[in-house]
Amino acid sequence: MLKKQGKDAEFQGLAMVDAIQRLGVEHLFQAEIDAILQRQYMMVPKTHNDTDLHEAALRFRLLRQEGYYVPAERTNRFKAEDGKFKKELTHEIKGLMGLYEASQLSIEGEVILDEAGDYSYQLLHSYMTSLDYPEARAVEHTLKHPHHKSHPKFLAKDFVTNLQGANGWMNELQELAKFDFTMVQSQHQQEILRISEWWKELGLNKELEFARDQPLKWWIWSMTVLTDPSLPEQRIDLVTISFVYMIDDIFDAYGTLDDLTLFTQVVDRWDIAATEQLPDYMGICFNALNNVTNEISFKWASLGNAFLIEAKWFASGDLPNSEEYLKNGNLSLGVNAVLVHLFFLLGQGITKENVELIDANPGIINSTARILRLWDDLGIAKVQRQGCSVESVRKHVHQMISETWKQLNKECLFQNPFSLTFTKACLNVARMVPLMHRYDENYRLPILEEHISSLLH
Incomplete structure (x- = not known):
C-alpha cells in the first residue's frame, strides 16, 4: 500500500508515513518512507496551486523532518492579498492543526512560519470549548505535544486514542504496532x-x-x-x-x-x-x-x-x-x-x-x-x-x-x-x-x- 502511486495515493502515502512515525514503527518501513518522501519532494514544485491546507502542511512537516528543505514561503498561497490568512481557513480544524505542527520546524528568520504558528494556535485554542470532546481532545494534544518537539515513544497511545473511526490500513497498522x-x-x-x-x-x-x-x-x-x-x-x-x-x-x-x-x-x-x-x-x-x-x-x-x-x-x-x-x-x-x-x-x-x-x-x-x-x-x-x-x-x-x-x-x-x-x-x-x-x-x-x-x- 505504501508503494501505490497516483493523486489519491500520494496523500494517503503521507498520512501513512505520519501514522507510522507516530506509532513508533518507522524502523520497519524506513526504505518505503524514504521512497515516498523522495517522490513527494520531487513533486513540490507542482503543488504550488494546492488549496488543501491539511495536505500541504503535512507534506511540509514530513519533508522537513527528514531533512528536505521546503521553502517557508509556500505558506503564502494560503494568505489573501492583505497578507492575512484566508478567511475560509478559519474553521478547517485539521488544516489548522497541521499548520501548527508545521510551524514547529521553523528556523531563524522565517517570520511567515512564526505567524502561522501564532495564527493557528490562537484559533485552535479559542475553539477548545466549542468542539465536541474527541475533537477537543485531539486539538489539546496537538497544542501541548506538537509531534516535532515531543517524543513519539510516549505519545503512541494518545495517537491511537485520538483516532476516530479508524479502519482499513490504520487498523492493520495499529495491530502491527501492538505486536x-x-x-x-x-x-x-x-x-x-x-x-x-x-x-x-x-x-x-x-x-x-x-x-x-x-x-x-x-x-x-x-x-x-x-x-x-x-x-x-x-x-x-x-x-x-x-x-x-x-x-x-x-x-x-x-x-x-x-x-x-x-x-x-x-x-x-x-x-x-x-x-x-x-x-x-x-x-x-x-x-x-x-x-x-x-x-x-x-x-x-x-x-x-x-x-x-x-x-x-x-x-x-x-x-x-x-x-x-x-x-x-x-x-x-x-x-x-x-x-x-x-x-x-x-x-x-x-x-x-x-x-x-x-x-x-x-x-x-x-x-x-x-x-x-x-x-x-x-x-x-x-x-x-x-x-x-x-x-x-x-x-x-x-x-x-x-x-x-x-x-x-x-x-x-x-x-x-x-x-x-x-x-x-x-x-x-x-x-x-x-x-x-x-x-x-x-x-x-x-x-x-x-x-x-x-x-x-
Missing part, C-alpha cells in the same frame, strides 16, 4: 537487567553513598535517545551517562573546593598515577571512569573544568553574566560529553577528521545542550540580579528555548556531516528534556514515571 511494542518491551526489559548487573558489579553505589543511584533513569535517556530496536548494545554502552551524575554530585554535594580543583587537574591530564593524591572517593570515581571509557577523555576533562568553574562561582559568590553562564552551562550538564560518546558508539572511526569535527563543538550538539541548560534553569531560576519577576524570567527563558529550537532545526534541516541516526539522537535529547524537568512538589517525575511504566509493564 512490535511487545517485542521491543521484552528487549528493553533484558537491557535493564544487564544495566542493573553492570551497575551492581561496578559498586559505585556502595563506594559513593552520597551520589545518585538511578540506573533506570540513566537507561531511560539511552532508550529515548536511541529508539531503533537494532541498537541494544549502543543503548547499554551509553549508560556511561551515569558518570555525569556521579561527578555532578561530587561537585555539588560533597567535595571541598581544593579537592575539586585537584580532581579536575587529574581528569584534565587523565593522569592515572596522580589518583593517589585524591581523596579515596574521588580516586574510586576516576578509576571507574577510566576503566569504562578512555577514548573520550578530553570531553570528560571539559566537563570537569565546567563543574569546577561553577564551584568557584558558588564559593566566591561572584555570579557570571548570562552569556558566560550559558556558555559554561552547556558543558556542565554533560550533554557534550554524552553526545561525543554516542558519536563514536554509532560506528564513527576515531580519525583525525572525526576528532576535529566533534572537537569544534558543532552547532547540532551546542544547540541540544543549550536547550537542556535553559530547561534546567527554568526550575532553579539562575538569572542575573536585575530584579525581574519570576514570571517574566520564565517567559524570557521559554522564548530563548524557542529560538534555540530554530537553531537546532537549521542544523538538522540543511546538510550536515552527521549520520541520520546521530541527528535524530540529538533531536530526541531535546524532546526528552521537558519530561525530565516536570517535577511535582515531592521532586518526582510523575508524568515520566507513568510513561515508563506503560512501556515496561
Whole structure:
C-alpha cells in the first residue's frame, strides 16, 4: 500500500508515513518512507496551486523532518492579498492543526512560519470549548505535544486514542504496532537487567553513598535517545551517562573546593598515577571512569573544568553574566560529553577528521545542550540580579528555548556531516528534556514515571 502511486495515493502515502512515525514503527518501513518522501519532494514544485491546507502542511512537516528543505514561503498561497490568512481557513480544524505542527520546524528568520504558528494556535485554542470532546481532545494534544518537539515513544497511545473511526490500513497498522511494542518491551526489559548487573558489579553505589543511584533513569535517556530496536548494545554502552551524575554530585554535594580543583587537574591530564593524591572517593570515581571509557577523555576533562568553574562561582559568590553562564552551562550538564560518546558508539572511526569535527563543538550538539541548560534553569531560576519577576524570567527563558529550537532545526534541516541516526539522537535529547524537568512538589517525575511504566509493564 505504501508503494501505490497516483493523486489519491500520494496523500494517503503521507498520512501513512505520519501514522507510522507516530506509532513508533518507522524502523520497519524506513526504505518505503524514504521512497515516498523522495517522490513527494520531487513533486513540490507542482503543488504550488494546492488549496488543501491539511495536505500541504503535512507534506511540509514530513519533508522537513527528514531533512528536505521546503521553502517557508509556500505558506503564502494560503494568505489573501492583505497578507492575512484566508478567511475560509478559519474553521478547517485539521488544516489548522497541521499548520501548527508545521510551524514547529521553523528556523531563524522565517517570520511567515512564526505567524502561522501564532495564527493557528490562537484559533485552535479559542475553539477548545466549542468542539465536541474527541475533537477537543485531539486539538489539546496537538497544542501541548506538537509531534516535532515531543517524543513519539510516549505519545503512541494518545495517537491511537485520538483516532476516530479508524479502519482499513490504520487498523492493520495499529495491530502491527501492538505486536512490535511487545517485542521491543521484552528487549528493553533484558537491557535493564544487564544495566542493573553492570551497575551492581561496578559498586559505585556502595563506594559513593552520597551520589545518585538511578540506573533506570540513566537507561531511560539511552532508550529515548536511541529508539531503533537494532541498537541494544549502543543503548547499554551509553549508560556511561551515569558518570555525569556521579561527578555532578561530587561537585555539588560533597567535595571541598581544593579537592575539586585537584580532581579536575587529574581528569584534565587523565593522569592515572596522580589518583593517589585524591581523596579515596574521588580516586574510586576516576578509576571507574577510566576503566569504562578512555577514548573520550578530553570531553570528560571539559566537563570537569565546567563543574569546577561553577564551584568557584558558588564559593566566591561572584555570579557570571548570562552569556558566560550559558556558555559554561552547556558543558556542565554533560550533554557534550554524552553526545561525543554516542558519536563514536554509532560506528564513527576515531580519525583525525572525526576528532576535529566533534572537537569544534558543532552547532547540532551546542544547540541540544543549550536547550537542556535553559530547561534546567527554568526550575532553579539562575538569572542575573536585575530584579525581574519570576514570571517574566520564565517567559524570557521559554522564548530563548524557542529560538534555540530554530537553531537546532537549521542544523538538522540543511546538510550536515552527521549520520541520520546521530541527528535524530540529538533531536530526541531535546524532546526528552521537558519530561525530565516536570517535577511535582515531592521532586518526582510523575508524568515520566507513568510513561515508563506503560512501556515496561
